[in-house]
Amino acid sequence: MSTTLPAQRTGVRLHVQKFGTALSNMVMPNIGAFIAWGLITALFIEVGWLAKLGIGDSPGSWVAEIGGWGEYAGGGIVGPMITYLLPILIGYTGGRMVHDTRGGVVGAIATMGVVAGTEIPMFLGAMIMGPLGGWTMKRLDGLWDGRIRPGFEMLVNNFSAGIWGAIVATFGFFVMSPVVTFLSDRLGDGVDFLVDNSLLPLTSLIIEPAKVLFLNNAINHGVLTPLGTTEALEEGKSVLFLLEANPGPGLGLLLAYMVFGRGIAKASAPGAAIIHFLGGIHEIYFPYVLMKPKLIVAMIAGGMTGVFVNVVFDVGLRAPAAPGSVFAVYAQTASDSYVGVTLSMLAAAGVTFLVAALLLRGDTDGGEDLAGATASMEAMKGKRSIASSALVGSRRGTIERIVFACDAGMGSSAMGASVLRRKIQAAGFGQVSVVNQAIANLTDTFDLVVTHRDLTDRARQKTPSALHVSVEDFMSTPRYDEIVELLAESGSTATAPETPAPADAEVPGSGGVLSTSSIVLSGTARTRDEAITEAGELLVAAGVVDPSYVTAMHEREKSVSTHMGNGLAIPHGTNEAKAAVRRTGISFVRYAEPVDWNGKPAEFVIGIAGTGNEHLGLLGQIAHVFLDKDQVARLRAARTEDDVRAVLDGVHA
Template sequence: MHVQKFGTFLSNMVMPNIGAFIAWGLITALFIEVGWLPQLGIGDDPGSWVAEIGGWGDSTSGGIVGPMITFLLPILIGYTGGKMVYDTRGGVVGAIATIGVIAGTDIPMFMGAMIMGPLGAWTMKHIDAIWDGKIRPGFEMLVNNFAAGIWGAVVATFGFFVMSPIVTWLSDRLGSGVDFLVSNGVLPLTSVVIEPAKILFLNNAINHGVLTPLGTAEAVEQGKSVLFLLEANPGPGLGLLLAFSLFGRGMAKASAPGAAIIHFFGGIHEIYFPYVLMKPKLIIAMIVGGMTGVFLNVLFGVGLRAPAAPGSVFAVYAQVASENIFGVTVAMAGAAAASFAVAAVLLKTDRSADEGDLVAATADMEAMKGKKSVASTVLGARAAAGAEIRTIVFACDAGMGSSAMGASVLRKKIRDAGHPEVTVTNASIANLSDTYDLVVTHQDLTERARQRTPSATHVSVDNFMNSPRYDEIVGMLGAGTGGTAAADDDVAAHAVLAEDSIVLDGTAATRDEAITEAGRLLVASGAVDPSYVDAMHERETSVSTHMGNGLAIPHGTNDAKSSIHRTAISFVRYPRGIDWNGKPAEFVIGIAGTGNDHLGLLRKIAGVFTDPAQVELLRSATSTAQVREILEGARV
């Protein structure tokens, strides 16, 4: 886990600056002496340029390739690393520290930048802590600026005299190790380490901590480096996913084609990691594919001019030397063919009755990564339809109105479909916990709900009473048992909906007036304080309480619970209708709920408004007693 975190830290220093690496690679490909447009004269010879600036000679050959690789890229990495540790102040000190280690050597100082950037920021942070809160007012800027300048000079000097020789020696040793592997023809054996490391999210430590700095140094001298292709080759992952597409089973087979597109063209290699974690023996296929790709790259003598990040086929071709396009293509195709062949054999000869749990493997991968994964977003969404759903929650702001009505409608549909084992509840978003299989929310609230329940499947609706998404949810549950659950417990309706809180001919002409009219009935019944009416208006400004089918159920915010004395419901009918955010509202039901005793009646109301015949009875009712009888007697 510590190595993974270290690798992630290194990656976070490099990845934000990949655009600069790409720019340098493109400029190199276009304008150096052996590039596509050398006649423009702005490419220079980066190897000779770097050799001269080590002694600060006068000649820089007027180009930009050398200055970019020597100064721009390491300073960007040093600044990014410092900012990660101590915000902008750390970034500035980190950049100052980095220029010291750059000036003390004649090689591109990426390793030095990865050390000095965070080190300079970390030491600055601890120095600031010494006098934090002790500076006299008015002197803060003076002290802060001079402290950063003085300490920046100190760490830059340290980088020049101390760190630069150490990093140069380390870089030379690592370079000698790579030369040994290449000269002895054993570079393909690096796949034995790299491919398992990728699956375990150690690839960042290897790729950005070792291969990118070494590859960049080699590219400066030779114009290209095969080291950029050791980890970034998309061929092995493509072969694995193609094998799953043809010989896999269940969810893995269904999702593999889409994953292959994301991996190969999008460059998101982690999309295939769960497939290997699900069946660990497939790591053999990845190693064979990786070794084949490296062998072919070495055989054809190919390389890239700069890192290919992300590892997309487009990124690879963008950085490949023009004379190496054929060799790189053969290497990617060969790697894909090798991993496909091995994975196909392993999948076809797999006698296990268990097809593997792709969702669980994705979760395991996230646990190793330590944060949300692109794979989980893609594979998790595709697995939702096949995942077992046993707990569903309908969430809204307050958790007592919209969510209760929506839950009632959805619960009835699920019960009628023969799924008594599925529970449907309602809750406020603030009270959600990440324990539900599926969360249903209004489309304006879905993102908030995702933050509370990231592992659940989320469904957004814009109509609480008759959304077509409810039928889709029922479809996710598969074939039911054909049985029905017991009816909900009856409620003491007389304690919730009193006849004097029922109005057959409302006087309001607008939405806001209707909210006030329904709210005043609640106040008059003694159920709420007058401030609750203001909370009802506030609730409406966030998400509409129009439920569909001519019904609106305005209610207060979750913060207004203290204004409620007891649970109550008011009912106002508007024969001529009211424009409610562009939708017609003929019935307005005000809600104030302190507990769960109003939920039973809300379920009955939901049953009424999903039945056109019951709605027509409400429309033609001539007394408050009839209205109450219709609402209380509804089947749920």
């Protein structure tokens, strides 16, 4: 059975996922701070646990002093934590995501500006100003990168961060604070409308499908967490924290599979239920929905039921429950809400179970491909799901043979295989072989197949029993690191790093493969198609290919992009066009203004034509040149064709 890692994600969903992931990455590392604030709130506010027990319930008591009853930024801890600590942590994290610690510091300064300009907890402002501060600081640092005299780096870095931090903080105070306050008020009005008109359960129509499609982070962390935290400060609790975190619907679905499911889906459901309900990893049940999309009806019904019970019993949490475990939910449940929260989880699970049971019992569409559904989920998520992958198990033991496949097997696959081979060998898996082939020549004898995301389906037809990994950036994709992790998980033998495979050393230098006449230091093309033609015509002029090969290069580009990442594109012909290749050769074109290559910049374009393996060694060298910033800088600064060849010949894969 084939499993596929990240595949194609396009359109609006891709952008929403990226946005939601960014919001989640700002909030999730700081959940511990939210939990601390929630516990302090539960203990020390006027209606908190200690006050209700009669401990220190006088206005001048130590409990009142810690709680700072009813005050945002006054005495106590509760107010200052939500007003200053939590937003600044989020702002720092957002800035750090963009520009490391330096971006984090400026992001925190920028967040302080928007925090000081309003009377409400400024979570939305932090999510805007934090990344904005980090991004603008990164752009400024790029202006004088490499131009500072030795010994003055610290002076310039500190003063630039301080000056720019003051500027963005002032911008946040006077400009962004009123804007974000207005947005927060309007979002709050929208939630109040839903509550006042008993329409809050309808949010499940959006939230439950969004969870399965990995779009929930944009809703949960971008809207519900900020609004819920503000409401919790005023009311002591918020039902908004339970709209997405309620583990009841997922539990009900998995219970239905335990009773009415079949095959591996039924066998794995009990383990998934434990991970979901007790561990709080909701994505564990997503493949079960994707396997039978009609079950989303059960999830919506259960979600709406849970929200309805919460509204009827007027319950809420004091802070976000993350992960969405029953333990995390109870830890943040307000002191007067335990009965309602418990009933909401039970009711949500019960309704989901009943609806899912009816759908599963009446199912006549055959077997259940849990592995395929897990692959679809991972494709939408953009990376492996360790929890879900554990349910379907390892493919077939160790991974010893890896193939990097492309349409023609002579360009992108050769470079990708070279980069991946080096990573694998550096990790100590010297016994694992990494080769490149054309998809048409694949046989079902490999343990793992790496392809461009647009070619994965074709590769799966040729190698149905292999594990498939889809990539988009051939040079520095994080998928390569995940493959190394897979090798360790699969039990592949780790040995001392070996010397590169022969394919990387067949041609020690550019030799006759790259002639001086095929190097252009100032390309004239302005579009992708013009750049392909320019690189192809150099091959024709050198006698490497027939003119028809240039047409095949354009055909190849229509099926799969040859942009490799790191500013490099390597256009080449289709597998059927090899008859037009007279001998192996490549061309090299550099552009002062990068060419737009399907939305990505291409500063260097290398045309490829190969009849055998003569060009593979040089392609390996090129791959490692473009992984080295210093070598790329040398190519960018090259004044002669010999300078280019010196760089390509001087780096050995």
